[in-house]
Amino acid sequence: MQANTAPPVQARGLVRRYGAVTALAGVDLDIQAGRVTTLLGPNGAGKSTLVGLVLGRLRADAGTLQVGGHAPGSLAARRLTGAMLQAAALAPQLTVREHVALQSGYYADTHADTDTGARPLADTLALAGLQDLATRRYGALSGGQQRRVQFALALCGRPRVLVLDEPTAGLDADSRRALWQAVRALADEGAAVLLTTHLLDEADALADRVVLLSGGRVVADGTPGEIRSRVAARSVRCLTALPLAQLRALPGVTAAEPRGRHVALRTLAAETTLRALLAADPSLAELEVTGTSLEDAVLDLLHKESS
Amino acid sequence: MNSWNLLWHETVAEWRKAWRQPAFAIPTLVLPLAFYALFGIVLARPGGGNAAYLMATYGVFASLGPALFAFGAGIAHEREVGQLALKQVAPLPVPLYLGAKLLTCMGFTALVIVALYALAAWGGGVVLPRATWLQLALVHLLAAVPMGLLGLVVGLSFGASAAMGVTNLVFLGLAVLGGLWIPVFLFPGWMQALSQAMPSYHLAELALAVSGRDIAGSALGHGAAALGFTLAFAAAVAWAWRRAHR
Numbered sequence: 318m319q320a321n322t323a324p325p326v327q328a329r330g331l332v333r334r335y336g337a338v339t340a341l342a343g344v345d346l347d348i349q350a351g352r353v354t355t356l357l358g359p360n361g362a363g364k365s366t367l368v369g370l371v372l373g374r375l376r377a378d379a380g381t382l383q384v385g386g387h388a389p390g391s392l393a394a395r396r397l398t399g400a401m402l403q404a405a406a407l408a409p410q411l412t413v414r415e416h417v418a419l420q421s422g423y424y425a426d427t428h429a430d431t432d433t434g435a436r437p438l439a440d441t442l443a444l445a446g447l448q449d450l451a452t453r454r455y456g457a458l459s460g461g462q463q464r465r466v467q468f469a470l471a472l473c474g475r476p477r478v479l480v481l482d483e484p485t486a487g488l489d490a491d492s493r494r495a496l497w498q499a500v501r502a503l504a505d506e507g508a509a510v511l512l513t514t515h516l517l518d519e520a521d522a523l524a525d526r527v528v529l530l531s532g533g534r535v536v537a538d539g540t541p542g543e544i545r546s547r548v549a550a551r552s553v554r555c556l557t558a559l560p561l562a563q564l565r566a567l568p569g570v571t572a573a574e575p576r577g578r579h580v581a582l583r584t585l586a587a588e589t590t591l592r593a594l595l596a597a598d599p600s601l602a603e604l605e606v607t608g609t610s611l612e613d614a615v616l617d618l619l620h621k622e623s624s
Numbered sequence: 625m626n627s628w629n630l631l632w633h634e635t636v637a638e639w640r641k642a643w644r645q646p647a648f649a650i651p652t653l654v655l656p657l658a659f660y661a662l663f664g665i666v667l668a669r670p671g672g673g674n675a676a677y678l679m680a681t682y683g684v685f686a687s688l689g690p691a692l693f694a695f696g697a698g699i700a701h702e703r704e705v706g707q708l709a710l711k712q713v714a715p716l717p718v719p720l721y722l723g724a725k726l727l728t729c730m731g732f733t734a735l736v737i738v739a740l741y742a743l744a745a746w747g748g749g750v751v752l753p754r755a756t757w758l759q760l761a762l763v764h765l766l767a768a769v770p771m772g773l774l775g776l777v778v779g780l781s782f783g784a785s786a787a788m789g790v791t792n793l794v795f796l797g798l799a800v801l802g803g804l805w806i807p808v809f810l811f812p813g814w815m816q817a818l819s820q821a822m823p824s825y826h827l828a829e830l831a832l833a834v835s836g837r838d839i840a841g842s843a844l845g846h847g848a849a850a851l852g853f854t855l856a857f858a859a860a861v862a863w864a865w866r867r868a869h870r
Contacts, residue, residue: 423630
């Protein structure tokens with residue numbers, strides 16, 4: 318689909334300040350076609366600012382940013398972009414079909430090559446799982462259904478750049494999985510997907526690439542597997558009578574926290590820790606040792622960053 | 625899809641949005657008609673010429689409701705709930721979005737003035753040559769443009785609840801000081817001076833001139849003033865849009 322090989326979104330040295338607060342402190346980032354790039358990070362890390370810059374809703378204080386070779390927010394860039402915003406609404410008086418048809422019309426005159434332009438209405442409705450809701454008014458839909466209409470508007474123009482800001486917020490488990498599947502299909506079509514989420518299982522299930530932001534900088538960038546492997550630690554869960562302070566003092570342990578009735582330990586040397594643990598507490602039960610989840614890895618990386 | 629097609633679809637969508645909120649649309653349509661029926665027909669001296677005079681000024685008044693309330697205060701609401709943000713990131717050229725709003729405004733105005741003319745002709749016994757009716761309709765329809773632009777400036781500059789308050793003030797100012805309800809020549813001198821600063825005054829004088837009345841000043845002068853207001857409001861919309869974007 319892409320004639321040129323330049324990444325659809327290219328950011329270099331992006332800086333954005335709000336008064337004295339620096340939201341982005343020099344970010345370099347390429348968003349590749351055909352891949353799902355997920356922005357992760359705690360609140361205030363700069364995710365929304367980065368999304369706002371890519372969509373042209375904010376101006377950068379320094380650095381350069383291009384969307385399909387155009388200035389972000391320009392009509393040319395908007396024609397290549399589909400977006401789902403975090404806090405958005407559509408006119409409640411119009412039906413789902415009317416909304417999707419109207420938005421599809423915006424993309425219809427991207428004349429350059431035949432492969433672009435809006436997708437057929439029925440396809441858009443099917444991708445967003447809205448076939449049965451087409452004649453309903455937007456205002457009569459549930460929150461999750463409304464979110465799916467917004468998703469339909471983002472994808473109807475076959476965008477080269479698809480920006481999804483917390484797309485699954487407010488969706489139930491089934492809708493979330495259906496949306497993941499649709500996002501995957503859009504990336505396979507060649508779209509460069511930029512997705513923010515605070516759900517790590519979502520990033521793990523969907524992302525080809527995770528970009529971890531903290532304090533306005535990129536602190537980690539790689540596949541979910543690479544991010545996990547950057548943190549060699551393992552997790553140990555068990556039922557134990559030992560106090561947390563004593564657990565934290567065990568060899569190899571970096572953290573110990575209560576998890577309901579259980580205790581969760583993070584260790585850099587699982588075997589040594591376990592030997593010491595079993596020796597110290599003969600009554601220990603329900604022992605479980607697992608590798609690093611993406612969530613553990615992200616928390617570790619963020620912790621390392623702030624200390 | 626070319627721009628005209630896009631403008632048409634956007635206008636249809638705007639029209640549906642307005643029309644499917646009857647609680648909003650109906651008062652906008654009914655208020656000028658009810659006022660005219662009361663002051664232009666019921667309370668007027670028969671044969672005093674009030675029906676024809678007030679028809680000219682109420683036609684301008686008819687454009688105020690849709691322009692200021694439905695589309696001015698309406699866009700403030702759309703901005704607040706996040707509807708505008710989605711339009712701003714969508715590949716819809718800004719002039720088409722705002723143009724669709726203005727056209728819808730004119731559509732509503734057209735509905736009211738047609739009903740107003742019918743009321744004046746049958747209820748008020750107003751008789752005008754056919755060409756005059758058409759010229760009057762043109763002035764009344766075009767009045768929706770500066771009024772719609774003014775509504776957008778207010779809607780883009782204030783939050784939803786503040787916009788409602790400001791809109792009410794602007795609405796009353798334009799109606800009263802513009803001489804749409806009471807002829808300006810009955811005002812004391814200082815109020816007449818204020819009237820000069822109202823776009824609605826110049827539009828009303830233009831409508832009166834077209835319907836064959838003697839007016840203060842030349843029709844050309846009032847036309848130039850109306851055009852000046854339109855251009856100033858258009859510039860203000862462009863400025864307010866850029867500010868609302870951030």
